[in-house]
Amino acid sequence: MRGLGKRFGELAALSDVNLEVRRGEIVVLLGLSGSGKSTLLRHVDGLEQPSSGEISVLGRDLAQLTGRELRRLRSRIGFVFQQFELVGSLSVLENVLTGALAALRGPRLGLISYPRELKRAALGHLDRVGLLNAAYQRADTLSGGQQQRVAIARALMQNPEVLLADEPVASLDPESSEQVMTLIREIALDQGLTVLCSLHQVDLALGWGDRIVGLRHGEVVLDTPTDGLSKAQVMEIYGRVATTTSEFRAISELERQFAGTDAAGGPA
Ligand SMILES: Nc1ncnc2c1ncn2[C@@H]1O[C@H](COP(=O)(O)OP(=O)(O)OP(=O)(O)O)[C@@H](O)[C@H]1O
Known part of the structure; x- marks a missing residue:
């Protein structure tokens, strides 16, 4: 990102953000509520257009991409949200499978409509997050920590190169938070993912990220390795x-x- 700025009317949500994240880096975006973390992540996923400045992701300048190119780029970026965003009435396995929808044509209705190899991949990802046993359970019967692990498995269905996580543990208890953060880091290291994860807790950020980028009122006020x-x-x-x-x-x-x-x- 170079000179990235985003205004919502009078409000400057991001101001002159300059940030370069290397492949495979695990970066925490640290800041209080309203500091601009979500807005920054949404720019990386091409969901917001900057008011000023430039942003390139995986070597592509987002401003130059057509709609189709942007969709293709977004399919290489996984996103995990604070509220998990699962469909509670569907099975865990089907929720994971929806992560592959961008690569499929047409809508899917029910497990039977997904190709067998995708179901196999989804079960593999569920195994990776420790929830293979819950594959056929309704998603809303799981605990918060388990639901976030399902959301991680869903993101993995895209075989992402970049993983964005927006306050992934903000609604979890300390023990589940620890499990989820450990899991994200392990998977990132295993698969060489580049991770940008927003958090508001300094202690959690310090123990987890390779680098902390601190935001305050939309400005980068800190950029330091944690080591x-x-x-x-x-x-x-x-x-x-x-x-x-x-x-x-x-x-x-x-x-x-x-x-x-x-x-x-x-x-x-
Ligand atoms: N679509 C929008 N329209 C108007 N204002 C917005 C919009 N999105 C974000 N903002 C404002 O921009 C500022 C930054 O918001 P953002 O959600 O990026 O912060 P954050 O650090 O992620 O906080 P939180 O953790 O509470 O989501 C806030 O003041 C917010 O109210």
Whole structure:
């Protein structure tokens, strides 16, 4: 992205964003609600058009693509959402299969309408996310963490090269969050996926991403590898992405904790 800007009327949702993500990189977009994370991810998937600047994905300048070319490019990009976006009344397997719809012609009605090799692939992806046993269950009978794993399996049906995840664990409990984030990272490393994942929790971002890009009011205020970040730097990250009183309260609390354990500020 070069000089990427997006306005919604008077509001600048993104301002002069310059970002280059290398293939295979696992990047966290960190920022509070409203900082522009979703808007940025939607630009990468070609769902929004920039008000200014340029964006290229997988070597293609999005502004130059025809509708068909954009659809083809989007089929190489998987997207996982905060609310999973499954069809609750369908089976888990059928939800996963819908990930292949872009590659098929015409609508599909029921499991029987999908080619056998796709069903085999879908079952393979369900196995990968640890939910093979739930394949024929209705999606709305699963827990939140399980539903997000189904959504990941659905994204894998596209054989994506890029995986976008928009606050994938925001509605999950800490244990399920940990499982889902670990799974995304393992799959990304296995398959050499490039990942852009938005999060609002600094501690989760630090333990998970290779690199953190911090957004505040649509501007990049931080871009740093996570490797070897010190506690002092962690606190600085909080300071940069935080804007609300409750966030600053969280910072003071953490500072107190860190002061008790490591006043010199060793590795986090
Ligand atoms: N389609 C739209 N029309 C008008 N304003 C929008 C639109 N989409 C986003 N915005 C505004 O742009 C700003 C950035 O929103 P965005 O959803 O990208 O933030 P975010 O960091 O992803 O926050 P959240 O985690 O709450 O989704 C917000 O002020 C939001 O209200």
